[in-house]
Amino acid sequence: MPFDFRRFDIYRKVPKDLTQPTYTGAIISICCCLFILFLFLSELTGFITTEVVNELYVDDPDKDSGGKIDVSLNISLPNLHCELVGLDIQDEMGRHEVGHIDNSMKIPLNNGAGCRFEGQFSINKVQNIHGAFNALGGADRLTSNPLASHDYILKIVPTVYEDKSGKQRYSYQYTVANKEYVAYSHTGRIIPAIWFRYDLSPITVKYTERRQPLYRFITTICAIIGGTFTVAGILDSCIFTASEAWKKIQLGKMH
Numbered sequence: 001m002p003f004d005f006r007r008f009d010i011y012r013k014v015p016k017d018l019t020q021p022t023y024t025g026a027i028i029s030i031c032c033c034l035f036i037l038f039l040f041l042s043e044l045t046g047f048i049t050t051e052v053v054n055e056l057y058v059d060d061p062d063k064d065s066g067g068k069i070d071v072s073l074n075i076s077l078p079n080l081h082c083e084l085v086g087l088d089i090q091d092e093m094g095r096h097e098v099g100h101i102d103n104s105m106k107i108p109l110n111n112g113a114g115c116r117f118e119g120q121f122s123i124n125k126v127q128n129i130h131g132a133f134n135a136l137g138g139a140d141r142l143t144s145n146p147l148a149s150h151d152y153i154l155k156i157v158p159t160v161y162e163d164k165s166g167k168q169r170y171s172y173q174y175t176v177a178n179k180e181y182v183a184y185s186h187t188g189r190i191i192p193a194i195w196f197r198y199d200l201s202p203i204t205v206k207y208t209e210r211r212q213p214l215y216r217f218i219t220t221i222c223a224i225i226g227g228t229f230t231v232a233g234i235l236d237s238c239i240f241t242a243s244e245a246w247k248k249i250q251l252g253k254m255h
Contacts, residue, residue, distance in 0.1 A: 024243070025236050032232040039224045047217045050164065051210045056203055068122040073104075075194070078114035079146055082106040084191075085115050091123055123198070144180055147192055151179040154198040160206040173205065 077085060085106055089097040104119030141150060157173045183190040 022236075022240060022243075024239050028232050028236045028239075032228055036225055036228050039228075040221060043217060043220050043224070047212045047214075049211075051212075053208050053210055055206050055208070057206065058202055058204070069198075069200075070120065070122055073117060073119045075118075076109060076114065076116045078110055078142065080115055081112065082108055082115035082117075085117050087117070087119060087121075089121060089123065095123075141180075145182065147189070148180045148182050149190075149192045149194070151181070151195045152197065153177040153179075154196065155201070156198055157201045158204045160204060162206065162208045164209045164211060 073087075086098075087100040087104060089095060089100050100119070100121060103121060104117065107116040107118070108114070109116055144150075153176070155175045155177075159171050159173050161169045161171065163169075183192075
């Protein structure tokens with residue numbers, strides 16, 4: 001007797017003339033297909049969309065920057081002569097530099113009545129992360145008291161962003177608080193100043209781009225199709241059985 005490979009078929013086919021279509025089965029089948037299509041599109045959208053996961057940790061993601069933060073200043077002072085503008089740098093590491101002039105430039109404004117100060121310098125920090133922040137970009141204080149000093153407090157959180165390829169970018173998130181006041185001493189009013197105070201958080205925030213693996217997407221789709229058809233089959237079978245039982249009861253009453 002020749003070997004019949006078809007005996008391994010676990011999905012045996014039922015002849016069409018042995019099946020019975022019903023209106024209930026048709027309705028359930030259409031609803032089942034629509035439900036599967038809806039879930040498939042939802043899962044496909046989630047598979048295509050990149051998810052960004054964030055985490056917090058205490059670490060130094062870049063240990064080779066020399067413990068410095070690069071700072072760029074571009075300030076326009078429309079009512080202050082350039083000869084009165086200067087830059088002092090002070091930090092908690094013991095640095096106190098008065099009249100910093102390296103990599104700085106003063107540009108007269110308003111026919112010499114004002115001044116724009118541009119400068120670049122480095123300040124000490126506890127965390128070492130390459131990046132840049134522009135917390136005060138576009139800030140306008142022209143309507144404030146011309147005799148007032150301005151105190152800007154920068155709360156800086158080091159941030160690492162890692163894309164799907166594993167490439168990391170280093171930057172900062174920040175909040176800014178501003179205080180405006182007229183300063184006095186025992187000798188009288190103090191010359192107005194602009195203070196930039198920074199507070200670097202020891203906590204680093206990391207954002208990582210992730211995409212759902214292909215195998216998980218395929219597994220989910222198979223579970224959706226199989227589960228939906230199974231539940232729909234059970235529901236159709238229950239309705240059909242109940243319908244046939246009801247018909248038999250009605251026939252019994254007629255006899």
